[in-house]
Amino acid sequence: MRKDFLNQAFKKIFFFYIPFLTCLIGISSCGNSFQKPLRSLNSSLIQSANSHREPSLASEWLITLANHQGKELIEVINLRSKKKVALPGLNRADTQPISVSISGNGERIALVRQRGNKTELLVYRRNTETVQLIEINPTGIPRKVSMDGTGKLLAVQVSRGGNWEIDLIRIP
């Protein structure tokens, strides 16, 4: 009789309480989400330059500032093919990019760059391979830019009179 009771109790603990507690612990850790690294893309990024910074993602595109032997270049990678996209006329030897952002279809790139003692806000169009200087008005020094998915709206962090302000600029 006593043996049966112990047997029953053991079964209860083994088949019910232990699995129940395990599930409970699993559920309670739901606050942390588990991101999966894209290993092949990440390792190709590591191999392609000394370093990368200022990432900005669009649907199928990643834009970064990639350091090649001390010189930072704007680079766009097609996330599907994992290949770099050519950007003729964008990276110049006499400029230093500071902030970049890319439109949803990857056609337009907004950038803040240093050229000599000037800090400029520009939009590059991949289809025409042209760069358009965007005037900051009232005058200010741009620092960071964000472009919306359509590539027609910019939010720009601008230094003005010792304060940081944000300008919204619509471009045709």
Add this chain to the structure above:
Amino acid sequence: MLVIASLSLSSCGIARQRIPNDFSQSNQQEPALSGNGQKLALIVDQLGRPTVQVKNLVNGKKLSLRHLSRNQPHSSPSLSWNGRYLAIITQRGTRRIAVIEDLVTGRYHTFPLFQDKDPYLLSLAPSGARLAVQIVKNGKWQVQIFDLSQVLEPDKPSGIIRQTNL
């Protein structure tokens, strides 16, 4: 103060708006537009603590954030296409961690350690399917991409958003 002010047109057809300083805080930094251009996340000084705010650019209203009124300093905000997801770096103890708040359901996702490295910058893909993270490894800046497609529902351009305070 809810109306977007001071629209000016330049001769080359570029329209400018300055975000009115209606936050009662002066410095506004790290702008991040949603994919559809209707929302703006930014960092403002709140009693000396860099704090994220999200603004609806259509009606000028500030959106309420359920989980992000503390754990400052906040940095590097990033929005998905409709502004459903806000990714940001916050403080947890002595560590910096990446978190994502779902502004529709109120769910809060934390992404504690990227290879035991603190994140420095984030960029969330418009759909919410990927997260780019800038870290320092071996003294160099590195960008790593993570797949979140099993974590977040897609926030697509044609996506229908439940009407909340969005």
